[in-house]
Amino acid sequence: xxxxxxxxxxxxxxxxxxxxxxxxxxxxxxxxxxxxxxxxxxxxxxxxxxxxxxxxxxxxxxxxxxxxxxxxxxxxxxxxxxxxxxxxxxxxxxxxxxxxxxxxxxxxxxxxxxxxxxxxxxxxxxxx
Numbered sequence: 323x324x325x326x327x328x329x330x331x332x333x334x335x336x337x338x339x340x341x342x343x344x345x346x347x348x349x350x351x352x353x354x355x356x357x358x359x360x361x362x363x364x365x366x367x368x369x370x371x372x373x374x375x376x377x378x379x380x381x382x383x384x385x386x387x388x389x390x391x392x393x394x395x396x397x398x399x400x401x402x403x404x405x406x407x408x409x410x411x412x413x414x415x416x417x418x419x420x421x422x423x424x425x426x427x428x429x430x431x432x433x434x435x436x437x438x439x440x441x442x443x444x445x446x447x448x449x450x
Contacts, residue, residue: 357447357449361379361448362444363381363446366379368384369383369406369407370405371409371420373392374448376391377392378390378404378409379446380404380421382407383407387441388423389439390409390437391437394414394416394434395425395434396411396414396429396431401416401434404420407421408420414429415427415428423435
């Protein structure tokens, strides 16, 4: 197949234009990730947690905030009872340390899966 000079130049210009546009878009600022939820840190009591969907945000000790999946690692129940620095799954009563996510009692053998939490002063951002 014979390619005319005109078709060659048109193809080259199109390719270079696309590459230039792709390079320019990579230089722009990346959008900030969407947060699943935001919390006022003062609303989370020390030693307890607040549930949101499939996650919870805890304050195991003064000024320390942690986030975890609320899915129990035993059989997928929900960790939704919080007191004295522990979270409990009501299905089989496995309990987890709110600071480490480690199992402290019960049939569960694996720790809770941590979630991403960003602390910006008095506002906490639970990220996907």
